[in-house]
Amino acid sequence: MTFESVLAQARAEKRTLLSEVEAKEVLREAGVPATATTLATTREQAQGQAEAMGYPVVLKVVSPGIAHKSDVGGVKLNLLNRDAVGAAFDEIMANARRAEPNASILGVSVQQMAKQGTEVIIGMTTDPQFGPVMMFGLGGIMVEVLKDVSFRLVPLSDRDAGQMIDEIKGRPVLSGVRGQPPADIDALKKAILQVSQFVENHPEVRELDLNPVFAYPDGAIAVDARIVVSEA
Amino acid sequence: MAVPGHRLDRMFNPKTVVVIGDKGPMYMWCQGNLPFKANGGNLYSVQIDEKEIPGIEALGITNYRSLADIPEPIDYAVVAVPRHVSPYVLKDLVAVSAAGAGFFTSGFAETGEDLGIKLQEQLTSMAREASFNLVGPNCMGLYLPKAGVRFSGDVPVATDGKIGFLSQSGTHGIMFSLVAGAHGLHLSRCASFGNAIVLDVSDYLEYLALDDETEVIGMYVEGVKNGRKFFDTLRMASQRKPVVVWKGGQTEAGARATMSHTGSLAAPQAVWDGMMRQCGAITTNSLDETIDVVQLLLRSKLPKGPNMALLAMTGGQSVSITDAFAKAGLRVPRLSEQSYRELGEFFNIVGGSYQNPLDMAGTIQGSPEMLDRILRILDADPNIDGMAMELSAMFGTRQWKARPDSLDKMLDTLRDHMERSPRPFQVVMHPAHEETYVASIKQKFWERGIPLLPSFDRAAAASARAVSWATR
Numbered sequence: 001m002t003f004e005s006v007l008a009q010a011r012a013e014k015r016t017l018l019s020e021v022e023a024k025e026v027l028r029e030a031g032v033p034a035t036a037t038t039l040a041t042t043r044e045q046a047q048g049q050a051e052a053m054g055y056p057v058v059l060k061v062v063s064p065g066i067a068h069k070s071d072v073g074g075v076k077l078n079l080l081n082r083d084a085v086g087a088a089f090d091e092i093m094a095n096a097r098r099a100e101p102n103a104s105i106l107g108v109s110v111q112q113m114a115k116q117g118t119e120v121i122i123g124m125t126t127d128p129q130f131g132p133v134m135m136f137g138l139g140g141i142m143v144e145v146l147k148d149v150s151f152r153l154v155p156l157s158d159r160d161a162g163q164m165i166d167e168i169k170g171r172p173v174l175s176g177v178r179g180q181p182p183a184d185i186d187a188l189k190k191a192i193l194q195v196s197q198f199v200e201n202h203p204e205v206r207e208l209d210l211n212p213v214f215a216y217p218d219g220a221i222a223v224d225a226r227i228v229v230s231e232a
Numbered sequence: 233m234a235v236p237g238h239r240l241d242r243m244f245n246p247k248t249v250v251v252i253g254d255k256g257p258m259y260m261w262c263q264g265n266l267p268f269k270a271n272g273g274n275l276y277s278v279q280i281d282e283k284e285i286p287g288i289e290a291l292g293i294t295n296y297r298s299l300a301d302i303p304e305p306i307d308y309a310v311v312a313v314p315r316h317v318s319p320y321v322l323k324d325l326v327a328v329s330a331a332g333a334g335f336f337t338s339g340f341a342e343t344g345e346d347l348g349i350k351l352q353e354q355l356t357s358m359a360r361e362a363s364f365n366l367v368g369p370n371c372m373g374l375y376l377p378k379a380g381v382r383f384s385g386d387v388p389v390a391t392d393g394k395i396g397f398l399s400q401s402g403t404h405g406i407m408f409s410l411v412a413g414a415h416g417l418h419l420s421r422c423a424s425f426g427n428a429i430v431l432d433v434s435d436y437l438e439y440l441a442l443d444d445e446t447e448v449i450g451m452y453v454e455g456v457k458n459g460r461k462f463f464d465t466l467r468m469a470s471q472r473k474p475v476v477v478w479k480g481g482q483t484e485a486g487a488r489a490t491m492s493h494t495g496s497l498a499a500p501q502a503v504w505d506g507m508m509r510q511c512g513a514i515t516t517n518s519l520d521e522t523i524d525v526v527q528l529l530l531r532s533k534l535p536k537g538p539n540m541a542l543l544a545m546t547g548g549q550s551v552s553i554t555d556a557f558a559k560a561g562l563r564v565p566r567l568s569e570q571s572y573r574e575l576g577e578f579f580n581i582v583g584g585s586y587q588n589p590l591d592m593a594g595t596i597q598g599s600p601e602m603l604d605r606i607l608r609i610l611d612a613d614p615n616i617d618g619m620a621m622e623l624s625a626m627f628g629t630r631q632w633k634a635r636p637d638s639l640d641k642m643l644d645t646l647r648d649h650m651e652r653s654p655r656p657f658q659v660v661m662h663p664a665h666e667e668t669y670v671a672s673i674k675q676k677f678w679e680r681g682i683p684l685l686p687s688f689d690r691a692a693a694a695s696a697r698a699v700s701w702a703t704r
Contacts, residue, residue, distance in 0.1 A: 127459065127500075127503055129455075129456065129458075129459030130459035130460065130463060130503060130507065131459065131460055133503050133506075147502075149502065150502075150506055151500075151502050151503045151505070151506035151507075152506045152507070152509075152510050153463055153503075153506070153507050153510060156510075160510050163509060164506070167509075
């Protein structure tokens with residue numbers, strides 16, 4: 001699915017929030033590294049998709065009415081084979097129906113399970129005066145509590161992306177602390193630039209959050225993605 | 233030099249200036265612009281109030297009762313009429329094809345009341361429709377020191393100005409101009425632009441970026457109307473010359489104050505900071521910080537890196553200057569082995585040190601030759617990108633007062649060093665107990681082009697900004 005078709009679908013349904021499946025699909029299409037994520041509406045479909053993707057996988061409930069998926073038992077991690085995927089599918093659907101009987105449940109997303117890395121956030125917001133602004137920070141409390149984030153206006157140059165990473169206070173964490181290997185700074189820079197390019201190409205995107213992105217010694221990948229588009 | 237073809241060019245290089253609605257007893261706008269007339273410019277008044285006309289004519293300024301009667305094309309007008317009259321004046325200015333006007337008149341959207349907001353909307357739509365160069369309103373307008381067009385009777389008339397200054401606040405525009413003047417530094421062109429309803433900071437900034445007479449640009453800004461245009465213009469300007477941006481309303485409380493001052497909405501400070509760095513602009517937080525970095529940029533050479541040689545007269549000051557520069561992010565490295573060898577040949581280490589920082593009063597003993605020898609060694613040191621030297625008003629004043637030529641000789645030595653050296657140099661002198669005396673000798677520094685800063689903290693902050701700009 002192209003960005004245009006996803007956008008058209010969302011607008012037809014009067015949505016401004018893209019689903020995680022849609023968001024990751026359009027980002028992957030734009031070259032932004034994100035875990036493969038597909039929508040399954042049946043047990044068999046989920047199993048087939050998991051087989052094609054390779055194990056381990058994660059299953060998450062897909063429902064516009066359910067914001068906090070884990071709270072309703074709507075997330076199953078580290079599924080290693082076909083049977084586990086089938087059982088998880090049934091369990092998630094049952095849990096979701098029990099917890100939110102009135103929510104429309106579209107199915108379950110099947111996702112590659114990425115191994116844990118250093119968590120960072122790459123985001124974009126639209127400032128009323130300056131337009132699209134990119135944000136970078138370390139995941140978790142560094143962003144939420146300490147507001148340790150850096151900003152640049154879209155479009156970014158290579159140098160801007162490098163400075164964004166270097167100027168956060170938690171920067172030493174990315175060089176490896178407590179025996180952790182250093183994060184692949186070039187991969188993070190590239191991801192920031194790809195998101196900047198994506199946003200520049202699609203002015204309909206108003207907000208974007210890759211949270212978290214796992215940074216590894218080689219490479220980086222977004223494991224969750226959220227995109228808000230403008231109203232038609 | 234002008235910028236031919238730019239929409240602000242005529243206004244910034246006026247041959248005919250008109251003051252509209254000036255009032256006694258001060259006649260501040262007529263008085264302020266008398267130097268323009270003395271320089272050969274056409275200065276006229278428009279005033280219909282019979283009581284005011286004799287006072288204006290007494291200043292030697294011809295008064296007309298209508299703009300249409302002015303015999304020359306109007307390049308710039310100062311509008312100081314009551315707010316409800318301002319739309320009529322604007323209509324007349326458009327009708328005579330004036331090149332631009334600064335509206336001193338206030339009482340518009342900044343009041344937050346309906347009448348003010350309506351009047352501002354009216355001015356805005358009239359000016360936009362006519363593509364009229366409206367400066368302000370709620371501002372002091374243009375200050376063109378070379379032409380003699382002034383927004384205050386106190387600011388200097390000068391032909392050697394190199395600083396372009398833009399200010400959303402009239403007070404900061406005037407005060408910067410005065411304080412720069414007190415530092416022996418003058419402005420090329422200045423605009424105080426208040427509510428910025430038609431021309432915004434980006435329009436003026438573009439002009440100053442293209443203007444050859446302007447070597448450094450400074451600005452005080454509380455908010456911008458068109459963020460993207462500002463971003464693009466600031467980036468373009470910063471590629472041509474240093475642009476120092478002093479942002480007002482950096483705190484939540486300060487941002488509330490900008491709302492009632494100029495009606496500016498603030499972007500989150502972190503977004504602003506990121507944009508500044510992206511543009512390559514130099515950011516400051518106060519008038520003093522702005523003046524300090526502008527002084528360094530104009531008087532000192534640009535640093536190639538952060539490595540400082542710090543020269544103090546005594547031990548305690550050598551520690552303090554080092555802490556100040558290191559805290560500001562500069563480096564105070566060891567000197568080269570060759571420097572140590574050469575300094576070791578004569579340096580008095582009893583009550584002195586030359587490790588970097590240097591504690592050197594005991595070695596110099598008031599001798600300019602000895603000072604020169606030290607400066608030459610440091611200037612040849614490959615580990616060093618720049619120098620800052622403390623002068624002690626506390627210890628020096630008694631001798632300088634008794635023998636003024638001793639001060640002159642030392643300053644000549646410093647001037648010769650600055651002319652010879654490719655590296656930045658500055659003097660830091662706390663006035664100590666001799667404020668009046670120190671104020672009286674500043675001119676000696678200015679005429680030799682020696683930057684003088686009043687404290688280690690200010691000197692270090694200015695150096696750090698110059699380094700970050702030069703190595704951006």
